Amino acid sequence: MSRQGNRAGDPRKVNGELFTLTYGALVAQLIKDYENDEQVNKQLDKMGYNMGVRLIEDFLARANTGKCNDFRETADVIAKVAFKMYLGLTPVVSNWSTAGDEFSLLLESNPLTEFVELPPGHSNLNYSNLLCGALRGALEMVQMDVDVRFVQDILKGDNITEIRLKFIKRLEDAVPVGED
Amino acid sequence: MTIFSVYIINKAGSLIYHYDAPNSGRPAVEKTFSYPLELVLKVFDEKVTVAFGERDGIKVGHAVLGINGIPAEGRFLRDKREILEVLASEKNYPINIKFGRPPLSINERIMLASMLHSLFAIGSQLSPEPHSSGIRTMETDTFKLHCHQTMTGVKFVVITDPKQGHVDAILKKMYEAYADFALKNPFYSLDMPIRAELFDNSLQSVIEQADKYGISNI
Amino acid sequence: MGTDQNRRRKVGLFPSKAAAQGSGNSIPNKNCCSALSRTKFTSQFSDSTVKMTIYNFYLFDRNGTCLYYVDWNRKKQMTMSKEEEFKLMYGMIFSIKSFVSRLSPTDMKDGFLNYSTSKYKLHFFETPSGLKFIMNTDLSVGSMKDVLHQMFSSIYVEYVVKNPLCSLDQPITSELFKNKLDEFVRALPQFAVKAGT
Numbered sequence: 001m002s003r004q005g006n007r008a009g010d011p012r013k014v015n016g017e018l019f020t021l022t023y024g025a026l027v028a029q030l031i032k033d034y035e036n037d038e039q040v041n042k043q044l045d046k047m048g049y050n051m052g053v054r055l056i057e058d059f060l061a062r063a064n065t066g067k068c069n070d071f072r073e074t075a076d077v078i079a080k081v082a083f084k085m086y087l088g089l090t091p092v093v094s095n096w097s098t099a100g101d102e103f104s105l106l107l108e109s110n111p112l113t114e115f116v117e118l119p120p121g122h123s124n125l126n127y128s129n130l131l132c133g134a135l136r137g138a139l140e141m142v143q144m145d146v147d148v149r150f151v152q153d154i155l156k157g158d159n160i161t162e163i164r165l166k167f168i169k170r171l172e173d174a175v176p177v178g179e180d
Numbered sequence: 181m182t183i184f185s186v187y188i189i190n191k192a193g194s195l196i197y198h199y200d201a202p203n204s205g206r207p208a209v210e211k212t213f214s215y216p217l218e219l220v221l222k223v224f225d226e227k228v229t230v231a232f233g234e235r236d237g238i239k240v241g242h243a244v245l246g247i248n249g250i251p252a253e254g255r256f257l258r259d260k261r262e263i264l265e266v267l268a269s270e271k272n273y274p275i276n277i278k279f280g281r282p283p284l285s286i287n288e289r290i291m292l293a294s295m296l297h298s299l300f301a302i303g304s305q306l307s308p309e310p311h312s313s314g315i316r317t318m319e320t321d322t323f324k325l326h327c328h329q330t331m332t333g334v335k336f337v338v339i340t341d342p343k344q345g346h347v348d349a350i351l352k353k354m355y356e357a358y359a360d361f362a363l364k365n366p367f368y369s370l371d372m373p374i375r376a377e378l379f380d381n382s383l384q385s386v387i388e389q390a391d392k393y394g395i396s397n398i
Numbered sequence: 399m400g401t402d403q404n405r406r407r408k409v410g411l412f413p414s415k416a417a418a419q420g421s422g423n424s425i426p427n428k429n430c431c432s433a434l435s436r437t438k439f440t441s442q443f444s445d446s447t448v449k450m451t452i453y454n455f456y457l458f459d460r461n462g463t464c465l466y467y468v469d470w471n472r473k474k475q476m477t478m479s480k481e482e483e484f485k486l487m488y489g490m491i492f493s494i495k496s497f498v499s500r501l502s503p504t505d506m507k508d509g510f511l512n513y514s515t516s517k518y519k520l521h522f523f524e525t526p527s528g529l530k531f532i533m534n535t536d537l538s539v540g541s542m543k544d545v546l547h548q549m550f551s552s553i554y555v556e557y558v559v560k561n562p563l564c565s566l567d568q569p570i571t572s573e574l575f576k577n578k579l580d581e582f583v584r585a586l587p588q589f590a591v592k593a594g595t
Binding site for chain 1: 191301305312313355358363364
C-alpha cells in the first residue's frame with residue numbers, strides 16, 4: 001500500500017521483479033484458461049482498461065500537468081511523465097502521421113518482459129497488451145477515444161517494441177461542463 | 181482554519197461521499213416551556229419546524245430536535261410518540277424542547293449535490309467571457325464553498341468558514357486520497373458511493389493537518 | 399415637483415453629451431484618463447482586447463421579471479435569446495439562494511454574496527422587497543455589496559421609484575435611469591482598473 005506524501009522521490013515501493021513475476025503468472029494463466037491468443041489479448045486489454053480508468057485520477061492528482069492543447073502534447077505527457085511515473089522509463093515518441101493524429105511510442109526495454117521468452121505457437125499473443133488497455137482507459141477518461149495497439153515487439157524478434165496510438169475522436173458528450 | 185464539510189460528486193452529479201467535521205455541529209437552543217406553548221409549530225418537509233414566534237435565539241425555520249432529552253426523528257420522537265401530539269397535551273408540561281437548524285438528511289445532501297452540479301454548469305453557461313469554468317468559489321455571510329472539478333469531471337467540494345482563503349492545497353490532497361484509497365481499491369466500483377475506512381482516515385488526517393498547521397503547511 | 403422638472407431637463411442634455419463621447423470610439427471612462435493617458439491608452443489597446451472589469455448588470459423584480467439589463471464590453475455572444483438568458487439567470491439565482499440556505503451551518507443574514515469561476519465573478523445583492531441586483535465583473539474585483547446597494551438607493555429609488563411614470567413591475571425604459579446608471583458604473587474605480595493600467 002502506498003503511503004501518502006513521500007511518494008514522488010520513491011516511485012517504486014514494490015520490488016520490480018515481484019511485479020514482473022506477478023504479471024507473468026497472470027498472462028500464463030490466461031493462456032491456459034482461454035482458447036486462443038486473440039482472447040488472451042482481449043482479456044489483457046480489458047484488465048488494462050479497468051486499470052487505466054482509475055490510474056488516470058492518480059496521475060492527474062499527482063502529476064500537476066494541465067490540460068493538453070493538442071495530441072502532440074498528449075503524446076509528450078504520456079511518454080515523459082506517465083511512463084516515467086509508472087514504469088520508470090521514457091519511450092521515444094515518433095512516427096507521426098502527417099495528419100498528426102497517430103504516433104508511436106518506441107520502447108527499447110519493457111519491464112514486463114524482462115525474463116520472458118515466448119514459447120512457440122504464440123505469434124499472435126501481445127504479451128504486454130495490458131499497457132494498451134491502460135492507455136486507452138486513461139485517455140477515455142480525459143475525453144479522448146484512442147485506438148492503441150502493439151505493432152512491433154522485441155519479444156517477437158523485432159528490433160524495438162512499438163505501441164501505436166491513433167486518435168479517433170473527442171468524446172464530446174463526456175466533456176465535463178466548464179472544461180472545454 | 182475551519183472546514184465544515186466535504187462533498188465529492190461524480191461526473192453525473194451524484195453524491196459519492198460526504199463528511200462533516202465533528203465540531204461544525206449546528207447550534208441548538210434548549211428551553212423549558214410551560215403550557216400553552218407560545219410558538220406556532222408546523223410540519224414542513226417531515227420535520228416539526230417553527231412557523232411563528234422568534235424568541236431567545238429560536239428562529240423561524242428551526243426544527244424541534246428533541247423533547248426532554250429524547251431526540252426527534254422526523255415528525256416523531258425516538259420513542260415513537262408524535263411530537264405535535266406530545267406538545268398539545270397539557271399534562272406533559274413543563275416541557276424542555278430543543279430547537280435548532282434541522283440537520284441535513286442523506287436525501288437532502290444528495291439533492292444539494294445534484295443542485296450544485298447543475299448550478300456549476302449554469303455558471304459556466306452564463307459567463308460573459310468565453311471559455312469559463314463552472315463555479316469555483318461561492319461566498320455567503322456564513323460559509324464559503326470551494327469547488328474543484330478534475331479533468332475527468334469529479335467535483336471536490338469543501339465548505340469552510342467565510343474568511344477562509346484558497347484551499348487548493350487541501351482539495352489537491354483530497355484528490356490524491358481519492359486516487360489512492362478509493363480508485364486503487366479493486367473492490368471499489370467507479371462512480372459509486374465511497375465506503376472505505378482507509379479513505380475516511382486519510383481524508384480526516386488531511387483535514388486535521390490543515391487544522392493544526394494551517395493550509396500552507398500540508 | 400420642481401426637482402423632477404430639473405431632472406427631466408437633464409435628459410435632454412444627455413444624448414448630445416453621449417454622442418460627443420461616443421465619436422472617439424473609446425469606451426473607457428473619462429474620469430481616470432487625462433488627455434495624456436488617453437492617447438497612451440488608445441495606442442495600447444487599439445484592438446478590441448480591452449479588458450474591462452465590469453461586464454454586465456441585471457436587475458430582477460421579486461417575480462423574476464428582468465427590469466433592466468445592460469452590458470459593457472461583454473465578449474461572449476450568447477447562443478440563447480435574451481429572454482432565455484434572463485430566465486436562466488433568475489432561475490440560477492433562485493436555486494443558489496435555496497441551496498446556500500439549506501447548506502449553511504448557521505442561520506444566515508445576507509445569504510449568498512458572490513461566486514467566481516475561472517473567468518468572472520458574479521455579485522448579488524437583494525433588497526428586503528425582493529429586488530435582485532446582479533453584476534458580473536472580472537475576478538480581481540472585491541466586494542461589490544456597497545456598490546450594488548448604492549445602485550439601489552441612489553439610482554433605482556431616485557430615478558425609478560420616485561418617477562411616477564415608471565411602473566415598478568415592467569422593464570425600465572427611462573432614459574434618465576439608463577444614463578444615470580451608465581454614468582455611475584463608468585465612474586466606479588472597479589470599472590477601469592485593468593483597462594487603465
